Amino acid sequence: MQNPPNSGTYLTYREVNGASTSFPEFVNFIGAYRRSDLVMCFSTLMGELSDQRSFGVEFQIKLVHRYCQPKLAEATLDLAKSQQRWAVFHRRALWIVLQFAAIACKEDGNFKELELPEVGEICLRANDLLYAIESKQMGSLTAADDQGKAATAFVAHAEMSCPLNWVVRAFSCWHECLSDPRVTKKMKQCGIKSSLDELFLDAHGISLSRYLLVCISLFSTFNRGVLAQPSKSTLVRGKTWSGGSISHEEKEKVFGLISMDAIEVPSVLFGSPRQSWVFDISPFASRPLWELQPGHYVCPDILLFAVSLMDRTYFLLEQVVGSHWGNLFGEIFESHIHSVIKSFGVDSSGFRSTYFDKVCFEESEDEFCDGLLVCENLVAVCEFKGSRLTTRHKSGVSIPSTVDAIKKAVAYDSKKARKGVAQIAENLTEAFKGRKLVASGKQIDIRSKPLVIPVVVWFEEYAGNPIVREMLQAEFDAMLKERGTDGASVGPVLLFTTFDLEVFEQCARIEPAEVLLCEFAQFVLNNPGHICTLFRSFAHYRFSGQQMLLGRVGEKLTQIKDWLDEEHNKRVDFSPAEFG
Numbered sequence: 001m002q003n004p005p006n007s008g009t010y011l012t013y014r015e016v017n018g019a020s021t022s023f024p025e026f027v028n029f030i031g032a033y034r035r036s037d038l039v040m041c042f043s044t045l046m047g048e049l050s051d052q053r054s055f056g057v058e059f060q061i062k063l064v065h066r067y068c069q070p071k072l073a074e075a076t077l078d079l080a081k082s083q084q085r086w087a088v089f090h091r092r093a094l095w096i097v098l099q100f101a102a103i104a105c106k107e108d109g110n111f112k113e114l115e116l117p118e119v120g121e122i123c124l125r126a127n128d129l130l131y132a133i134e135s136k137q138m139g140s141l142t143a144a145d146d147q148g149k150a151a152t153a154f155v156a157h158a159e160m161s162c163p164l165n166w167v168v169r170a171f172s173c174w175h176e177c178l179s180d181p182r183v184t185k186k187m188k189q190c191g192i193k194s195s196l197d198e199l200f201l202d203a204h205g206i207s208l209s210r211y212l213l214v215c216i217s218l219f220s221t222f223n224r225g226v227l228a229q230p231s232k233s234t235l236v237r238g239k240t241w242s243g244g245s246i247s248h249e250e251k252e253k254v255f256g257l258i259s260m261d262a263i264e265v266p267s268v269l270f271g272s273p274r275q276s277w278v279f280d281i282s283p284f285a286s287r288p289l290w291e292l293q294p295g296h297y298v299c300p301d302i303l304l305f306a307v308s309l310m311d312r313t314y315f316l317l318e319q320v321v322g323s324h325w326g327n328l329f330g331e332i333f334e335s336h337i338h339s340v341i342k343s344f345g346v347d348s349s350g351f352r353s354t355y356f357d358k359v360c361f362e363e364s365e366d367e368f369c370d371g372l373l374v375c376e377n378l379v380a381v382c383e384f385k386g387s388r389l390t391t392r393h394k395s396g397v398s399i400p401s402t403v404d405a406i407k408k409a410v411a412y413d414s415k416k417a418r419k420g421v422a423q424i425a426e427n428l429t430e431a432f433k434g435r436k437l438v439a440s441g442k443q444i445d446i447r448s449k450p451l452v453i454p455v456v457v458w459f460e461e462y463a464g465n466p467i468v469r470e471m472l473q474a475e476f477d478a479m480l481k482e483r484g485t486d487g488a489s490v491g492p493v494l495l496f497t498t499f500d501l502e503v504f505e506q507c508a509r510i511e512p513a514e515v516l517l518c519e520f521a522q523f524v525l526n527n528p529g530h531i532c533t534l535f536r537s538f539a540h541y542r543f544s545g546q547q548m549l550l551g552r553v554g555e556k557l558t559q560i561k562d563w564l565d566e567e568h569n570k571r572v573d574f575s576p577a578e579f580g
Contacts, residue, residue: 010087012131013124016076021125023132027104030097030122032112035105035262036292039098041114043300044233045123046094047226050163050303060086066230068120076124091301093126095281098300100126102265133278161461161499161536163306167219168556169336169498170309171563174212177335186331190324199320206253208317213567214246214254215309216560218289222299238295245568258312259289259297282391286312326387333386334370337457340501341371341382343552344508356439361430368427368437374444375514378451378491381428383420385410386459394462403471406463410456411475421472421493424454425479432485453491453521457501464497466533473528491521492528500535506551507539 014020021029030038048063060080064073067089080086177183178196192199200208221241225234238251260268272283281304288305289297299305318325338357354375359368371382387409393402410420418426428446431437437444446452454476458464473493480487494517496504507516519542524533532538 009085010090010093010127010130011076011079011085011124012127013121014128014131016072016079016124021128023129026125026129027100029125030101031104031106033101033105033114034109034111035101035107037111037114038101038105039262039290039292039298039300040233040235041116041119042094042097042101043298044225044231045089045119046091046301046303047222047231047233049089049091049094050226050301057086060088063089064120067116067123069117072121072124076120088120088127089123091303092278093123093130095284095301096126096129096278097122099265099269099277102262102269130278133276161497163219163223163303164557165499165502165553166303166306166310167216167560168502168553170212170313171216171556171560172336172339173310173332174208174313175563176339177332180332180335183328183331183335186328190321190328192321192324192328196317196321200317203320204253204257204316206250208313210250211254211257211316212309212313213564214250215258215313217242217246217564217568218254219302219305219309220564222302222305226302233298235292236289236297238297242568255289255291255297257316258287258308259291260287262290262292265290280391280394286315288312330386333459334384337384337498337501338371340498340505340552341373343505344513356444359437359439359444361427362436362438362443368431369424372437372439372444373455373513373517374449375517377449378453378514378517379444379446379449380453380455380494380517381424381446382455382457383410383423384457385420387419389460389462406468406471407475409460409463410458411472413475413479420456420458421454421476422479424456425476425483425485428452428454428490429480429483429485447489450489451491451518451521452489453494453517455494455496457496457498459498461497461499464495464500464534466529466531469493469495469524469533470528492524494521494524494535496535502551502553503536503539506548506553507543509549509551510543510546 012020045063045067061077064076064080068076076088080088174196194202197207197209200206200211204211206214218236218241221236222234225232238255239248242251268283268287269277284301285304285308288301288308289299291297314329317329321328338355341355342357354373356372356374357370359372360366361368369381370384373380373382389402389405389409392398393405408419411422412419413422413425431446437446456472472495476493477487480490504513504516511519520535520538523530523538527533532541
């Protein structure tokens, strides 16, 4: 398997045109346009970039032809072809444009009309600014010989996954998982007497279930514009939007929680603690909608809005639950991951794969792992971590801080507490010594399996990259050695984000889970630094050209459509096609 084309290194206006764009020049250049015109246009383009194909060569070529003047398009594509660098349009550059538009552009006055063929030049000029900023901030962070620097750079550059996956996660975590007996038990252990619905209502004036209903309904409306051919920006008018069961009061509550006035964006930019204009868009993540005019809302980034269904809700719930929220969310996250793995932990094409979501040492009932996938010739020992990195850690401004945060989250080893690979290393050592395991009333002897694979599933999408996996591998190997554990039957550490696991479930409908795990583990073992040691990348090349099946995410989207239909009492202006 070869490395993919160099599609992630973006082209700049200086490279294409020979003259670099300075910051004052860029401000003057975009200042000729009306602010709302730029925001609407670039929210449309941002929607197109939410497509997982957006870094594909053909997709970028199509965008260049659509958004560039003919001469600029020709020069851009000639350079891209000669250097095999195809990234012209990407989300970081578009966020540079949106932030500068909020500061430099006005809404009233005489303005130049924004034409589509001018958008490409704006993006290329924004890439000039991005390159200047990244050169200052990142320095030599991508040095291949320094694992900590490389891991930090990967975290800072991370792109988020498919928006529909985030919608399904939000529905699963904030609606379905709350009825899991283990979640309700954890709530009692944390001293939470009221339901999250009631706590949310008391704090924010709307119940959690109704808040989720309004947000997903809004997402479907904006996503309708993204899915249009060609894509178009959708402007929601708060007073007239939704002819269903959503009341005016509920709309007001939700818009107040997730939107900001476009006029106030500059004060948000300069008034919020931020680590980087390039990497840290946290002020927009908490309020992903912009109110361009009173009561008129636009979504600049459909992916950021989808992420906010998890992240904004997460922090709103943290406010009402308090200090116990971290432990409670950990249980909710585990419940979600269990439901994903159980989708493929069944008989498949003659291979027996059984999933156990509670595995303990028999004599003490101490937990052995969060989940155990037992196949004919292997066993996957899984740890699930719902911990998060802060915006400072994600921005990459402090290498030691980011590396330390990663290790504390998924590789922490002390006598009082162990997390991630440390817990797997400790418990594998005990199991290899002969301590018996039990799950669902059955004894399990993992020593009888020729291959034992350590698996960490981490909520933090930003940390899902090959370098972080190598860090965990190094920590895990050192821990086994320190304990004197024979790791001859132990395969490589596999790091999955939630998205990677969702992709795995989809692929397991084509190939049995055991076959996939063996093949992926062997690839990671033979190519430890390859980009495809991240499963989503491995799957992209492994199943290239094959028709993927619907998968659990697709099935859940159908359930969400039914739920929305039921809750809105079959309102006439809602269409299932809004989800694609």
